Amino acid sequence: MESAAIIDPPMITPVSLPQQQVASGSEPADVAPERPPAFAVERLSIFYGEKKAIEDVTLTIPSKMITAIIGPSGCGKSTLLRSLNRMHELAPNTRIEGKVLFAGDDIYAPEVDPVVIRRRIGMVFQKSNPFPTMSIAENVLVGLKLNGVRDRAFLRERLEQSLRMAALWDEVKNDLHKPGISLSGGQQQRLCIARAIAVEPEVLLMDEPASALDPIATAKIEELIHELSANYTVVIVTHNMQQAGRCSDYTAFLYLGRLIEFASTTKIFTNPSERQTEDYITGRFG
């Protein structure tokens, strides 16, 4: 029963949010010189019904770095990304084997509430999706407001801060009350990024965030991703290899649901260990 896992208690007490903020706020303090990884994926397999989408994947995703997941269409890269904050469970009949440790805790442990996981691990989607009933400001703040934050000064401050981090503030500061969907495609995607970081997650998962955008908007998003990696762990799925090469520190190459190679982006693109990686990178297939 996947639905049982997603149906949450109807009310989240506002108490849970400050706790989470404390957790993320104090995080830099206990970062050792050798930073612990953000995610440790251990022998993960993911099934949709009988179909195996991910098979026996093990990798560690470093903290405050950009990790790209590349591979041909249908290789399971989106599934792997979505399994990192349990979004893949929205599809019916999903099942996993193995473990995903986030900051050392198994996010699939039975007592874990996926809602809490998703508050700590945000996500940006391929198709920009600002809420059509909401203004720019409401879009940015919806995550906080629906989780019970009422302090107007705090919200105001977070609004500006999030939009600045998403490199959108200067373009929209005079139009905050206008509908979010009145913005251009690239601006909408940055609005979605602002919305995701407004709840102060520790990680941003990005599912082909620039694939629907023109080259100029894409460049802006890539620059933004680079800036965000100072504060966030970023995992980005892309089918654009140049994009992975340009903006990531580490790259995972997936093929047919299996992890073929995971290494620093420089190594993957200049001196891959696996034949299949090299074939893919050089465009021999996929």
Add this chain to the structure above:
Amino acid sequence: MKNSHFWRKTKSALASAASFVCALLVIAPLALVFLHLLRSGASAVNWSFFTELPKPVGVAGGGMVNAIAGSFELLGLAALVGVPVGVFGGVYLAEYGTVRGNWLLRFVADVLNGVPSIIWGVVVYGLVVLRFKSFSAYAGGLALGFIMIPLIMRTTEEVLLLVPAGYREASLALGISRWKTIVHIVMKTALKGIVTAILLALARVAGETAPLLFTAFGNRFWNHDLSEPIAALPLQIFSYAISPYDDWHRQAWAGALVLVVTIFFVNILVRFLTRERVARVL
């Protein structure tokens, strides 16, 4: 070659003409009914029709203010039953239900939609009127509410499913719970559609007569107690129309005209709302 081209054009013209005639047949009754109502009823629609109680037989004048008010009271009671059950039933279908459960629920709702409305009158007569030994506004409202439930449920489901899945995902990915996502994101996006569903259901039951015969019963006077029989416009039209008095016949025509015009305007309002909603979602 030329010949077959001619044939093709002729067939096409015939098909167009046939569909045009059929379309006309759909529109014509509404126009004819409306014209006839105007001719027969307009003369009796006047100020006192909206402000006065019915007069006894033989006394000229009088109106249907109690029936108009009664209809609104009944619709209010019906909405209390039909709106929450219908809307949240639709939410269940669109957001929570399993494939098999939904199939069953939709099937049942569709069967209920097809149940003749007088059956609802009989059901509520058995459930409420017999038990409390009185016809009442409550019973009438309940009967109308039952009719509204499947109507609202199916339409609500449809408009909720029109909300793109991306909005649900975006909300859930912000750590917003499923329930809050449904209420604040999905239902808010589909709000106009839901209001439309409710208005259409109200317009549909506003003209129902049969289920009220066994429940609200009708009343020639003001009703100040919802546990007593209450007047309703369709009931009043019915009892005046089958009476032998010309004066009452005119009033029945007037009542029918008022009812049809009201429903007509509700439908125009719905059109207006739907146009906006579609423009917004797409």
